[in-house]
Amino acid sequence: MIEHTFFSPGRFEREANEFAWQLLFDEEACRVEYDNDLGRYVREEGIVELVGYRKN
Numbered sequence: 001m002i003e004h005t006f007f008s009p010g011r012f013e014r015e016a017n018e019f020a021w022q023l024l025f026d027e028e029a030c031r032v033e034y035d036n037d038l039g040r041y042v043r044e045e046g047i048v049e050l051v052g053y054r055k056n
Contacts (some may be wrong), residue, residue, distance in 0.1 A: 011015055017050055017052075018053045020047075020053070021047070021053040024047050024050065025047070025050075
């Protein structure tokens with residue numbers, strides 16, 4: 001991709017991870033089912049690797 005475009009593959013990966021976070025994060029479930037414990041929520045839901053992409 002680098003040879004044929006001016007875009008960095010890292011940028012696309014980062015955007016994909018941000019999208020995945022927005023798609024998979026359920027704020028209501030985090031608040032109600034996990035007592036707003038984000039750490040427990042992401043561990044139990046299996047999205048721990050995406051936590052760095054959450055919007056504050």
